[in-house]
Amino acid sequence: MYRVSKEFHFSASHRLANLPDDHPCARLHGHNYIVVVELAGERLDNHGFVRDYRELKPLKDHIDDTLDHRHLNDVFGHDGVTAEFLAKSLFDWCRTRWSEVSAVRVSETPKTWAEYRP
Numbered sequence: 074m075y076r077v078s079k080e081f082h083f084s085a086s087h088r089l090a091n092l093p094d095d096h097p098c099a100r101l102h103g104h105n106y107i108v109v110v111e112l113a114g115e116r117l118d119n120h121g122f123v124r125d126y127r128e129l130k131p132l133k134d135h136i137d138d139t140l141d142h143r144h145l146n147d148v149f150g151h152d153g154v155t156a157e158f159l160a161k162s163l164f165d166w167c168r169t170r171w172s173e174v175s176a177v178r179v180s181e182t183p184k185t186w187a188e189y190r191p
């Protein structure tokens with residue numbers, strides 16, 4: 074099995090308003106998010122690719138247009154925009170376009186990662 078991945082970046086604010094008031098993440102704050110999309114395949118195409126990284130450009134456009142420099146509670150219309158939620162949401166968006174997508178990972182801080190892998 075081959076696995077390839079590409080990294081995307083965006084900055085956004087959020088507030089996990091369902092957490093207790095004394096939890097720091099219940100307050101308005103922001104992250105420099107990192108998103109890694111992983112694709113898997115048993116076979117390579119004629120160019121030796123699982124899929125050309127350049128074909129993932131629509132994901133960069135989607136992130137830039139809908140998430141970058143936005144308030145994520147407003148974007149999604151709820152107060153639970155966790156890293157886990159973003160990983161699943163971006164996985165679903167990618168999977169409708171590229172069948173090889175096998176996982177999406179999201180980092181909010183240099184020390185934390187959430188992954189969605191069905």
Ligand SMILES: Nc1nc2c(c(=O)[nH]1)N=C([C@H](O)[C@H](O)COP(=O)(O)OP(=O)(O)OP(=O)(O)O)CN2
Binds near residue numbers: 098
């Ligand atoms: N499982 C999850 N836990 C937390 C999430 C999340 O999305 N999934 N999100 C947050 C906060 O939004 C934010 O990411 C803060 O995380 P935290 O690790 O507390 O960040 P710090 O930089 O403050 O960590 P230090 O250990 O103090 O450096 C919280 N939890």
Ligand SMILES: [Zn+2]
Binds near residue numbers: 098102104
């Ligand atoms: Zn946060």
